[in-house]
Amino acid sequence: MTDCYKPRDECGLSSAIKDAATAKMPLVVRGAGSKSAMGRPLGGYAMSLTTERMRGVSLYEPTELVIGALPGTPVSEIDRMLAKHNQMLPFEPMDHRVLFGTSAEPTIGGIVAGNVSGPRRIAVGACRDSLIGVRLVTGRGDVVKSGGRVMKNVTGLDLVKLNCGAWGTLGVLSEVIFKVLPKPARSLSVGLGGMNDTTAIAALTAALGSSFAVSAAAHIPASIGSDSTTIVRLEGSDGSVAYGARELAKLWRSFGRAELIEGDESANLWLRVRDAHWLAQPMDRSIWRLSLAPSKAPHVLADIRQKLGVRYFFDWGGGLVWLAVVDADDAGASVVREAMANTGGHATLVRASSEMRHRIDVFEPLPPAVLKLTQEIKKCFDPDRVLNFGRMYAGI
Amino acid sequence: MSKIRFTEPNREILARRDSIINDLTRLVDPAGLITSTDECRAYETDALTAYRKMPLAVVLPKTTEEVSAVLKYCHDTGVKVVPRGAGTSLAGGAIPSEDAVVLGLSKMNRVLAVNYDDRFIRVEAGVTNLSVTAVVAENGFFYAPDPSSQLACTIGGNIANNSGGAHCLKYGVTTNNLLGVRMVLIDGSIIDLGGDYLDSAGLDLLGLVVGSEGQLGIVTEATLRILKSAEGARPVLFGFPSCEGAGKAVADVIAAGIIPVAIEYMDKAAIEICEAFAKAGYPLDVEALLIVEVEGSDAEMDATLADITAIARANGATTVRESRSAIETAAIWKGRKSAFGATGRVADYLCMDGTVPTGKLSYVLAEISKIVQRHGLRVANVFHAGDGNMHPLILYNANDPSQQSKAEAAGDDILRLCVEVGGCLTGEHGVGIEKRDLMRCQFDDADLVQQIRVRAAFDPRWLLNTDKVFPLDFRCQG
Ligand SMILES: Cc1cc2nc3c(=O)[nH]c(=O)nc-3n(C[C@H](O)[C@H](O)[C@H](O)COP(=O)(O)OP(=O)(O)OC[C@H]3O[C@@H](n4cnc5c(N)ncnc54)[C@H](O)[C@@H]3O)c2cc1C
Ligand SMILES: Cc1cc2nc3c(=O)[nH]c(=O)nc-3n(C[C@H](O)[C@H](O)[C@H](O)COP(=O)(O)OP(=O)(O)OC[C@H]3O[C@@H](n4cnc5c(N)ncnc54)[C@H](O)[C@@H]3O)c2cc1C
Numbered sequence: 001m002t003d004c005y006k007p008r009d010e011c012g013l014s015s016a017i018k019d020a021a022t023a024k025m026p027l028v029v030r031g032a033g034s035k036s037a038m039g040r041p042l043g044g045y046a047m048s049l050t051t052e053r054m055r056g057v058s059l060y061e062p063t064e065l066v067i068g069a070l071p072g073t074p075v076s077e078i079d080r081m082l083a084k085h086n087q088m089l090p091f092e093p094m095d096h097r098v099l100f101g102t103s104a105e106p107t108i109g110g111i112v113a114g115n116v117s118g119p120r121r122i123a124v125g126a127c128r129d130s131l132i133g134v135r136l137v138t139g140r141g142d143v144v145k146s147g148g149r150v151m152k153n154v155t156g157l158d159l160v161k162l163n164c165g166a167w168g169t170l171g172v173l174s175e176v177i178f179k180v181l182p183k184p185a186r187s188l189s190v191g192l193g194g195m196n197d198t199t200a201i202a203a204l205t206a207a208l209g210s211s212f213a214v215s216a217a218a219h220i221p222a223s224i225g226s227d228s229t230t231i232v233r234l235e236g237s238d239g240s241v242a243y244g245a246r247e248l249a250k251l252w253r254s255f256g257r258a259e260l261i262e263g264d265e266s267a268n269l270w271l272r273v274r275d276a277h278w279l280a281q282p283m284d285r286s287i288w289r290l291s292l293a294p295s296k297a298p299h300v301l302a303d304i305r306q307k308l309g310v311r312y313f314f315d316w317g318g319g320l321v322w323l324a325v326v327d328a329d330d331a332g333a334s335v336v337r338e339a340m341a342n343t344g345g346h347a348t349l350v351r352a353s354s355e356m357r358h359r360i361d362v363f364e365p366l367p368p369a370v371l372k373l374t375q376e377i378k379k380c381f382d383p384d385r386v387l388n389f390g391r392m393y394a395g396i
Numbered sequence: 397m398s399k400i401r402f403t404e405p406n407r408e409i410l411a412r413r414d415s416i417i418n419d420l421t422r423l424v425d426p427a428g429l430i431t432s433t434d435e436c437r438a439y440e441t442d443a444l445t446a447y448r449k450m451p452l453a454v455v456l457p458k459t460t461e462e463v464s465a466v467l468k469y470c471h472d473t474g475v476k477v478v479p480r481g482a483g484t485s486l487a488g489g490a491i492p493s494e495d496a497v498v499l500g501l502s503k504m505n506r507v508l509a510v511n512y513d514d515r516f517i518r519v520e521a522g523v524t525n526l527s528v529t530a531v532v533a534e535n536g537f538f539y540a541p542d543p544s545s546q547l548a549c550t551i552g553g554n555i556a557n558n559s560g561g562a563h564c565l566k567y568g569v570t571t572n573n574l575l576g577v578r579m580v581l582i583d584g585s586i587i588d589l590g591g592d593y594l595d596s597a598g599l600d601l602l603g604l605v606v607g608s609e610g611q612l613g614i615v616t617e618a619t620l621r622i623l624k625s626a627e628g629a630r631p632v633l634f635g636f637p638s639c640e641g642a643g644k645a646v647a648d649v650i651a652a653g654i655i656p657v658a659i660e661y662m663d664k665a666a667i668e669i670c671e672a673f674a675k676a677g678y679p680l681d682v683e684a685l686l687i688v689e690v691e692g693s694d695a696e697m698d699a700t701l702a703d704i705t706a707i708a709r710a711n712g713a714t715t716v717r718e719s720r721s722a723i724e725t726a727a728i729w730k731g732r733k734s735a736f737g738a739t740g741r742v743a744d745y746l747c748m749d750g751t752v753p754t755g756k757l758s759y760v761l762a763e764i765s766k767i768v769q770r771h772g773l774r775v776a777n778v779f780h781a782g783d784g785n786m787h788p789l790i791l792y793n794a795n796d797p798s799q800q801s802k803a804e805a806a807g808d809d810i811l812r813l814c815v816e817v818g819g820c821l822t823g824e825h826g827v828g829i830e831k832r833d834l835m836r837c838q839f840d841d842a843d844l845v846q847q848i849r850v851r852a853a854f855d856p857r858w859l860l861n862t863d864k865v866f867p868l869d870f871r872c873q874g
Contacts, residue, residue: 063651150751151783152823161603182653240696293514346597364597376853
């Protein structure tokens, strides 16, 4: 049994962390209390801390397109509240329950800590781009704010972005503020069938290089199941989407006959892309997420497939590759990292057994000068190393 | 007299000037080392011209390796460094000190790669903002952030200040359009953050570097996201008989879920100044003007404009005038983008840059005019209204010292007001030296201490742009 801090507010959060810092006792930070989150495993710690009791929307001004929430607020609660005003979190965060077979509801703090973003990322930016303000408690127990509730702000260092995607290794977020967007009046998909990876990425590139309001672009190769599907999503006003779909079909003529996908069918397709649905089963396969320049993706995949049995698909017009490794002693790490080595991009091991995540670098290893900066930054937020120590990188 | 304090220069460094210059000659091409008083004068201030300081010397390296050698030398010998792009900072961010070497990026102005398939361009940091778009325009692409100073300002300066522009309402500011940088740390080490892909590995150091005002390192190369231009774009002028009506119209457009590419605001004073300069056809019989730009296919623009026009009319708009040609469009934007320059021809001005929630625009505009009147001065307002980023230009006479301090006091009052209503001190111009001493209005000590610790993780000896951003009594606390 591990003991767990469950602070009700920022004050309680701060005193819990101060206690832990005084006792030099490392804490595992959790959102909704899902047992094992991503990253390097944090075995053997006596204490955890959950933000599950710090919940609720703290600020919502629909007319100013801004919403703020306490960290333990379920994402679904935020979505529901925004939907009442026909608004949305722009970055379309994925729901990891599909991949992990877990049931705890994702919290907004966990989303920010992981900079979790979905298919719309290529059109409107990542979680970090919508996040405009945070409050957090550092490993010293200090309450710190950065950013705010306005859309443009360059006052002081941007600790907002620094903490987005830091996996709770620098501070525990106590409030997060986003700019939001109106839901598009209309959303539909345009698809092509029967293409190989190279041609498919070329078709997506043509679409993304057009001016037709493309908000997502994915390719699901034939190896995933039935036929291959190459799709883009158009979002905007009624007229612009209809016009874009017609123009795109023309643009794509040399690739094949474009098909329209609308309504629930389109929406469900993008949910599956967002949540990497096709790779979820079987649960014991390791899953990677590769971020790289789209034009390099087909080569990298061809390279990996020569050496490793994988199931995979592309999001972000080819710039994001989801990969499930069928069978390998090292979760495929040596092959994946070698194939990525000259691309400049990076690979993250998203799902793997805890034994595997202990053995293999989960996040892309950092060059020495960047690692040194990362260590210094950890030290200045969390000198006693109480927060998620070692979750991202050994010693950090 | 002048309000902004400068620290006493380090006498030991001043005494070593000759030997420092001698050492620098071995590190950079001789053509890139400036030491004569006459030539250094071009670097003694930026666009905050009320303040000037002669630098110890100016170096203009041509390569990342030269930047690295200079920084390593300065680090090892304890010499301060002030990074500089084009010197268009309005906050004094590039103003040197007598004991500092200015490191200018103007000779690093090559375009390194353009990739339309992966939609990026890689440039050296001294490339000007406008030339980036100029390079990709022939293929129908553009680089979104478009500061009014884009003809002169550099990508390195844009990154340091997280610069924005009229078209950032839809496309975001620099930080949302930057994929990667190569930068040199004060100890001379060269690092790459991000690259030609989305979301860099590890901590978001790229996000931290943007807006850090040259305090964390010197950016020498940048990879920028480029976008395909819309099929068409059309600005429309909406004239209002009252500032409140215009402010309310902005809030109502945003509230209706319409995000045009740009919503720019001008009050009567600004309209008159800009119209006299640019002959853009702005209506002169109104109290406030909105320039709203929409883009897309013709049908789409028509539909969006119909909605916006209805909102404008409901708020009392008396003039509605669509641009009918590329020439008119160019004139409309020329007028807006030359607003600061045109103002500079009629008076000296201090440009404020606070951001406020859009719902507070009307209130804040009214309060600003009261504040400025209280100090016995005049104001012209011309700003990015869609995201609440205000630019009151406080007009004064720089030859009258009492007016300068009144202008500065009025500016401080305005920025305090911005913070009070839930906004911030600076939306896109940076803190520099200008707003350094106001940082405590927006931040508690704990906030500032944490920022300073992060700063020290990059530059433990506080050599990079030392006297900027943080109040002078607030320094490294380890
Ligand atoms: C990329 C990713 C990988 C995952 N891997 C697994 C897995 O291997 N096994 C599994 O069972 N579930 C995993 N999950 C699933 C996830 O934990 C559950 O879906 C859960 O419901 C997510 O929401 P949460 O809020 O509980 O986040 P958590 O999983 O509790 O937290 C996610 C990360 O965010 C940090 N964090 C949470 N709240 C804060 C905060 N307020 N401030 C700072 N940091 C915070 C955590 O320390 C952790 O590093 C993963 C989720 C993500 C995003
Ligand atoms: C007429 C006018 C109109 C303007 N309009 C706008 C506008 O619409 N939007 C807007 O956002 N700004 C505007 N500005 C402000 C200014 O142009 C921007 O802040 C611009 O980005 C500064 O670029 P620069 O190259 O001139 O940088 P400089 O003024 O030389 O430097 C600015 C800051 O960046 C640092 N710096 C410069 N280069 C580097 C580098 N390579 N690495 C690290 N640090 C560096 C400097 O130390 C300094 O702190 C305007 C200014 C003027 C004079």
